[in-house]
Amino acid sequence: MKVTTIGTGYVGLVTGACLAEMGNHVVCLDVNAEKIKMLNDGGIPIHEPGLDAVVSRNVAAGRLQFTTDVDAAISHGTILFIAVGTPPGEDGSADLQYVLSAARSIGQRMTDYKVVVDKSTVPVGTADRVRAAIDAELAQRGTPIGFSVVSNPEFLKEGAAIEDFMKPDRIIVGSDDDQATLMMRALYAPFTRSHDRLMVMDVRSAEFTKYAANAMLATRISFMNELALLAEQVGADIELVRRGIGSDPRIGYQFLYAGAGYGGSCFPKDVKALVRTGREHDQPLHVLNAVEEANERQKRVLVDKVVARFGEDLSGKRFALWGLAFKPNTDDMREAPSLVVIHELSKRGAAVAAYDPVAMSEAAKLLSHVPGVSFCERADHALANSDALIVITEWKEFRTPDFDRIKSELNQAVVFDGRNLYEPATMKLLGIEHHAIGRGT
Numbered sequence: 098m099k100v101t102t103i104g105t106g107y108v109g110l111v112t113g114a115c116l117a118e119m120g121n122h123v124v125c126l127d128v129n130a131e132k133i134k135m136l137n138d139g140g141i142p143i144h145e146p147g148l149d150a151v152v153s154r155n156v157a158a159g160r161l162q163f164t165t166d167v168d169a170a171i172s173h174g175t176i177l178f179i180a181v182g183t184p185p186g187e188d189g190s191a192d193l194q195y196v197l198s199a200a201r202s203i204g205q206r207m208t209d210y211k212v213v214v215d216k217s218t219v220p221v222g223t224a225d226r227v228r229a230a231i232d233a234e235l236a237q238r239g240t241p242i243g244f245s246v247v248s249n250p251e252f253l254k255e256g257a258a259i260e261d262f263m264k265p266d267r268i269i270v271g272s273d274d275d276q277a278t279l280m281m282r283a284l285y286a287p288f289t290r291s292h293d294r295l296m297v298m299d300v301r302s303a304e305f306t307k308y309a310a311n312a313m314l315a316t317r318i319s320f321m322n323e324l325a326l327l328a329e330q331v332g333a334d335i336e337l338v339r340r341g342i343g344s345d346p347r348i349g350y351q352f353l354y355a356g357a358g359y360g361g362s363c364f365p366k367d368v369k370a371l372v373r374t375g376r377e378h379d380q381p382l383h384v385l386n387a388v389e390e391a392n393e394r395q396k397r398v399l400v401d402k403v404v405a406r407f408g409e410d411l412s413g414k415r416f417a418l419w420g421l422a423f424k425p426n427t428d429d430m431r432e433a434p435s436l437v438v439i440h441e442l443s444k445r446g447a448a449v450a451a452y453d454p455v456a457m458s459e460a461a462k463l464l465s466h467v468p469g470v471s472f473c474e475r476a477d478h479a480l481a482n483s484d485a486l487i488v489i490t491e492w493k494e495f496r497t498p499d500f501d502r503i504k505s506e507l508n509q510a511v512v513f514d515g516r517n518l519y520e521p522a523t524m525k526l527l528g529i530e531h532h533a534i535g536r537g538t
């Protein structure tokens with residue numbers, strides 16, 4: 098099939114590359130000329146395991162192209178995925194300007210039947226607005242051309258995006274139109290061969306499903322983070338509690354890890370947007386409101402622990418900080434808890450020596466104005482002359498560090514473990530002061 102993605106970010110690029118991998122002919126469009134040039138020069142603008150190989154293989158096979166040429170891109174695809182950003186507006190609602198601008202572009206240029214697919218995460222009712230925007234352009238041109246609008250939200254996780262796209266838990270298609278449904282079924286058939294994972298539903302339910310999924314996952318995390326804080330007070334270990342409750346299949350083990358708060362481009366913005374939708378409909382989402390508040394607090398928990406240990410005035414202190422990205426296996430710094438920790442430490446006069454396996458150049462762009470921040474080429478280089486180590490992102494390479502080195506290089510053997518990577522009993526034996534989340538000291 099002929100497919101176009103409008104937007105070549107995390108979702109558009111992964112969608113385009115994976116659809117090309119199944120034999121489709123895909124054009125990925127973006128307004129960012131630098132990004133398209135990089136892709137056409139053989140580069141990949143994001144760190145995403147396995148993406149490079151899929152992209153280069155399909156470019157070489159002539160099935161995957163990148164362009165800034167809107168006319169060519171829209172004329173190419175019969176199926177047009179809108180995969181542009183939907184960042185939070187000032188009031189927390191999803192800003193649909195990029196989605197609606199993509200819709201207008203389609204309406205201005207299409208000359209034959211198109212299936213327009215909302216892949217971006219968009220509030221309930223957006224498909225109607227996309228349809229209206231295309232209709233308005235077609236009316237202006239005086240050209241009646243048939244088209245369908247389908248909702249097909251994306252559930253991939255950064256760091257595991259290729260795997261998630263290739264082997265999805267489910268594919269949600271919101272469609273009120275038989276022809277479009279058939280085309281979406283055909284497009285996704287290779288991804289759902291072992292058993293049918295494609296669910297067709299009405300458009301509004303599909304749009305809602307995406308927010309409900311992210312809100313549920315964020316709720317689990319904030320709930321565990323709050324329990325972790327209480328566990329510290331009552332002398333329980335949240336890790337043991339996690340295993341204890343996760344063994345109940347009704348609860349399950351995933352997304353129950355207490356930590357330094359959730360970040361990323363999606364949970365924070367999607368929780369905000371759903372809270373906002375609730376308000377707009379006079380149906381307040383009290384639980385979700387609390388989820389967001391708890392997360393804002395949680396991003397500061399490591400700072401509270403540092404202040405409790407070293408005092409409010411941190412001038413003259415230096416902290417080694419491992420992990421900047423909002424999660425491992427990505428260089429994405431959007432809403433990363435590390436940013437909050439670094440700002441708060443710097444505000445109190447501390448210096449920070451930071452290391453991340455892939456996110457340092459992204460982080461440097463965001464932190465260039467923050468006093469006292471430096472970046473180290475290796476994790477162990479951050480230790481010397483630092484007063485403590487703070488671990489924020491659970492990269493594999495931090496899981497079994499050289500504890501002797503940590504002990505000997507830090508001014509004081511103190512570790513703030515923001516992702517519960519180390520066992521308190523082991524740390525005690527090693528003589529390292531260990532501050533974890535929800536595990537006592």
Ligand code: NAD
Nearest residue numbers: 104105106107108127128129181182183195217218251255
């Ligand atoms: P992104 O910022 O990485 O990419 C968006 C791209 O769209 C940018 O490259 C931008 O230049 C481009 N763009 C904007 N307007 C355009 C236009 N009119 N024409 C062509 N290109 C245009 O965003 P993302 O992380 O890929 O997210 C996209 C959407 O998918 C969001 O709604 C997000 O919530 C959702 N989503 C993201 C993820 C994820 O893991 N990142 C997962 C599931 C869903």
Ligand code: UGA
Nearest residue numbers: 251252253254255318352353354356359360361363423424
């Ligand atoms: C999340 C969802 O998992 C995807 O299904 C969804 O498609 C995506 O948002 C989206 O809509 O963009 P992502 O943000 O890439 O994916 O990463 P997650 O693995 O969900 O992690 C999000 C945050 O939660 C990270 O900061 C992570 O550290 C934190 N987290 C995760 C915890 O604190 N505890 C956990 O148990 C799990």
